[in-house]
Amino acid sequence: MRSPLARAIGLGSAKKGAGHWCAERVSAVALVPLTVWFAAEIIAHSGSDHPTFIAWLSAPLAATLMILLLIALFYHTALGLQVVIEDYVHSGAKFVAVIALRLGCFALAAAGVMATLSVAFSG
């Protein structure tokens, strides 16, 4: 992806900068309603026991929103932390760190989604 300005003046990111920037914003916009929902539910469920928690998360709407939250959250996390790594790590470790970050975020999102589905289908 190239920004219109980069195309017009023949400058701008030579790699994937514009796409990365855009994806970070799109995931941020998705996270606005999802994190508000999550924060409200967490406040409402402060100190809930296990059966109450399972009953809440096994409702289709809650399970769906939780899965969407996990996907948007770990996508946004991967994009954001990649920039942090690229700003401070300049050695060959940068490549390793970014790969580890991406795989880690994939794994954590998958684990969270599987846990949510497991609760949703058992409850």
Next chain:
Amino acid sequence: MSNPTAKRPRPLAPNVQIYRPQLTSVLSILNRITGVALSVGAIVLVIWLLAAARGPQAYAVVQGAIASWIGQVVLLGATFAFFLHFCGGIRHLVWDTVHGFELRSIYISGWAVVTASIVLTVVAWVVGSIMAG
């Protein structure tokens, strides 16, 4: 083949600690710091979900850790970090529409982010403690 630029250290730009901290620069670095902190919070969210999926005992262990005083302090910090990153993120999204770049607007939105984050954190904890009974 020798590389002449590698022989002597290149001049460095003034380091960040030379500048007097300003609202703009402090909020900028706080947006990054809270983002990194919330990444750790995202891992805790997955642990919490995995524990709930595993069963009542695992869930009780995680709930116990959160209910401990250190867990509550971390959760309070995470709440403030979340609202600061959330409000700061919305400020960034507004900037992305090429609005609010005047010096006055920058400071108004900056203090609005700080105020809203504190108010939302207090409201979240007051309502949360009422809900918990």
